[in-house]
Amino acid sequence: MIPASFDYVAPATLDEALAALQRHGDGAKIIAGGQSLLPILRMRLNAPEILVDLGKVSELRGVFDDGPGLVIGAMTRYDELLSDPLAGAHAKLLVDAVATVADPQIRHRGTVGGALAHADPAGDVGAPALALDAQFVVVGPRGQRVVDGADFFVDHFTTAVGDDEILAAIRIPKHTGWGTRYEKFVRVVHQWSIVGVAAAVRVEGDTIAEAKIGLTNMGSTPVRARSAEQALAGVPIEEGAVAAAVASVAEGTNPPSDLQGDADYRRHLAQVLTRRAVLAAAGA
Amino acid sequence: MTRINVKVDGVDHTDEVEPRMLLVHYLREQVGRTGTVVGCDTSNCGACTVHLDGRSVKSCNVLAVQADGHEVTTIEGIADGDRLHAMQQAFHDCHALQCGYCTPGMIMQSIDLLNDNPNPSEDEIRHGLEGNLCRCTGYHNIVKAVQQAAGAGVGGGGGR
Ligand SMILES: Cc1cc2nc3c(=O)[nH]c(=O)nc-3n(C[C@H](O)[C@H](O)[C@H](O)COP(=O)(O)OP(=O)(O)OC[C@H]3O[C@@H](n4cnc5c(N)ncnc54)[C@H](O)[C@@H]3O)c2cc1C
Ligand code: FES
Ligand code: FES
Numbered sequence: 001m002i003p004a005s006f007d008y009v010a011p012a013t014l015d016e017a018l019a020a021l022q023r024h025g026d027g028a029k030i031i032a033g034g035q036s037l038l039p040i041l042r043m044r045l046n047a048p049e050i051l052v053d054l055g056k057v058s059e060l061r062g063v064f065d066d067g068p069g070l071v072i073g074a075m076t077r078y079d080e081l082l083s084d085p086l087a088g089a090h091a092k093l094l095v096d097a098v099a100t101v102a103d104p105q106i107r108h109r110g111t112v113g114g115a116l117a118h119a120d121p122a123g124d125v126g127a128p129a130l131a132l133d134a135q136f137v138v139v140g141p142r143g144q145r146v147v148d149g150a151d152f153f154v155d156h157f158t159t160a161v162g163d164d165e166i167l168a169a170i171r172i173p174k175h176t177g178w179g180t181r182y183e184k185f186v187r188v189v190h191q192w193s194i195v196g197v198a199a200a201v202r203v204e205g206d207t208i209a210e211a212k213i214g215l216t217n218m219g220s221t222p223v224r225a226r227s228a229e230q231a232l233a234g235v236p237i238e239e240g241a242v243a244a245a246v247a248s249v250a251e252g253t254n255p256p257s258d259l260q261g262d263a264d265y266r267r268h269l270a271q272v273l274t275r276r277a278v279l280a281a282a283g284a
Numbered sequence: 285m286t287r288i289n290v291k292v293d294g295v296d297h298t299d300e301v302e303p304r305m306l307l308v309h310y311l312r313e314q315v316g317r318t319g320t321v322v323g324c325d326t327s328n329c330g331a332c333t334v335h336l337d338g339r340s341v342k343s344c345n346v347l348a349v350q351a352d353g354h355e356v357t358t359i360e361g362i363a364d365g366d367r368l369h370a371m372q373q374a375f376h377d378c379h380a381l382q383c384g385y386c387t388p389g390m391i392m393q394s395i396d397l398l399n400d401n402p403n404p405s406e407d408e409i410r411h412g413l414e415g416n417l418c419r420c421t422g423y424h425n426i427v428k429a430v431q432q433a434a435g436a437g438v439g440g441g442g443g444r
Contacts, residue, residue: 001325008286008303008349031350038345039327041304051303055350079339103415104396105330108339109346190328190414 003041007050014059014139014168020052021164022141028052030166032075032114035106060113060168063087069173071137074113074166079104081112091172093180093200093212097128100182103190113167116152119159119221121256122192126153126222127214128182131198134172140165153221175212178202181280183273184216187260193217194260195269199277201232208235208242208282218253218270225249228274237282239275246274288352292317293361301348307341308332310348311358319360319388323417330416333389333396334358340396342415359388362395370436371395371429380429382420390416394430398439404430 011017021028027049031037040046054060060075063084070090072081078098081087087095094112101107101115101124115125116136130149138145138161147160154160161167184196196216202209211232213225231245250267257263285300292315299314311317311334320343323331327345334343335357343356362369368376371391381387390413397404397412404412409430410423418426433439 002306002309003304005302005304008347010349010352031347034347034350035327035345038306038347042306042325051347053350103330104400104412105333105340105342105393105415106327106345108336108341189411 001042003038004044004047006041006048008053009050010053010056012056012058014057014166017052017054017057017166018139018141018164020050021166024050024052026163028163030054030117032111032117033077033109035102035110036114036118036120054166066171069171071169071171072112073169074111074117076112078107078110078112078115082107090174090176091132092178093128093132093175093182093198094125094172096180097124097182097184097196097198100124100184100196106190112170116170117159117161117167119153119157120192121156121220121222122217124182124184124193124196124216127196127216128198129170129172129214130222130224131200131212131214132172132175133212134170136160136167137169137171138165139168144168146171149222149224156220175200179281179283181277183277183280185269185273195255195266195273197270197273197277199274199281201278201281203237203282206237208232208237208278211278211281213249213274213278215249215253215270215274218250218255218266220254223253225274227251232278237279237284239279239284242278242282242284243275246271246278249274286349286352288349290348290351290353291355293356293358303347303349305348306344307334307336307346307348307351307356308343310351311343311356314348317358317360320358321385321388323385323389328415328417329386329389330393330413331386331389333392333416335392335396338399340393357392359392362391369395370438371398371433374429374433374436374438375426378425378429378432380421380425386416386418386420390418390426394426394433395438397430398434400439402437402439403434406431
C-alpha cells in the first residue's frame, strides 16, 4: 500500500513550519512521528497536498523544568519520555500510560504531541494528560495561546488546534510523590485500549487525600472523572471503601459499542479498572 | 522528487525519491537490500523492522525522506563477512524460525531489545517482541535464542 503523491518540506524551525502551513492552507498536513498518519495515508483515507515534517524542529523536543511544572515538547518521542528523569519524578502517570502504547518500534517514532493532536479516543496519552491538568501550548500565525484540557479535546480526532496552528508543547504541574497507575484493558497487547484508566493519588497516612482520574475510550474524547475524584477524597486505602467511592465512575459517560465490547461492558470495565488503578496507585 | 542522503549498512547513498516512498520500498527497490521484507503492510507485524540511528523502527511506517541525514541498519548489515552476528547465530542454533518470514524483523528487534536491556527476563523478552508477529514457531524458540544471545554478550558490547 502506497500513499497518494504529496509534496514534502522539512523545516528546521517552528517559524518556518508555521509559514509552510500558512502558504499551503488546508492542503498541508503536519507529520510528527508518522505512526498514525502514515497508516492513514497508505489506506488513502486522507490525501494531503504537502506534508510539513516537524522532525527537524529541535526546539519542539525535550522535557524542561519551569519550576512548578514540566514543559514537554510536542516532538518528544515516547521512548525519550520513558527514560526522562524529570518526567519519571513529576509526571509519572503520563510515563506509565506511554509505556503501554503500541510496541517498542512505534515508541521509538511516535511523539507525545502527535498522539495528543491525533486525539484518537482510544489513544492512551490523552487521559493521563487530562488527569494531570495538562495545559496545551498552541502556536499559530497570531502567536501563542494556552488551552486547558477541557477545551483541547473537542471530538473524535478533533482538537482545538487550527489548520494553521501547531501544538508546540504541553505543560504539566508537577505531581511529585503522587502514586500512579495506568490500567489498560486490551485483548492484543500492542493495540489500543478497549478501556483505560489513568489514576494519580496523593496519600496521607492510610487515606487518599486527593485523586485525579482520566478515562480512555469512554466517549469521543478522554474523560475526567471528577465525581469519582471527589468521592475518593478522604477515603481509607481499603478495597471496599475505594470500590464504593468509584462505583459511579462511568455515570454520564458515552462509551462506544463496537466489536471489542458494547457500551455497558465498557461502563463495567471502567468501574473495575478504576478501583484497581486507584488501589495500585495508593500502594495497596 | 526529493534528494536524500542515507547511510545504509555502512554505505552512503544519495538518491532522488518521491516523498511518498516508504523506507522499506526504498531499501528493497532502490538500494537492493531485499533482506528486509514486508509482512502486513499495516504496521502490525514487525517483519520490516530495521534500525534507524541504532533504534528499531517499522520501515513500512517511515518515509524514505524522513531517513534523510540518518543511518539505517538492515538484517544484511549485521554479520561480519561470513561470520554471523551472535543473534543470527542464536536463531540458527535454537531453531528459532520455520518459514523464516518474520526472522529479519525478529532479529533486528531482538538486537534492539538487548541493547536496551542486556539481561532480560523471559517476560521482558516476550514484551520486547510484542510488535513482531510469528505465525509459525509459537515464539518459544525465539525466546530461547534471545536468551542465548544475551548469554553471549549481545547488548553488553560483546555481540559480534
Ligand atoms: C500498530 C500500532 C499500534 C498502536 N497502538 C497504540 C496504542 O496502543 N495506544 C496509543 O495511544 N496509540 C497507539 N498507536 C498510535 C501511536 O500512538 C501514534 O504514534 C500516535 O497516535 C501519533 O503520534 P505521531 O507522532 O506518530 O503522529 P503522526 O502520525 O505524525 O500525526 C498524527 C496526527 O497529528 C497531527 N499532528 C502531529 N503532531 C502535531 C503537532 N505538533 N501539532 C498539530 N498537529 C500535529 C498530524 O497532522 C496527524 O494528523 C499505534 C500505532 C500503530 C501503528
Ligand atoms: S510490514 Fe511493516 S509492520 Fe508489517
Ligand atoms: S517463522 Fe514463519 S512467521 Fe515466524
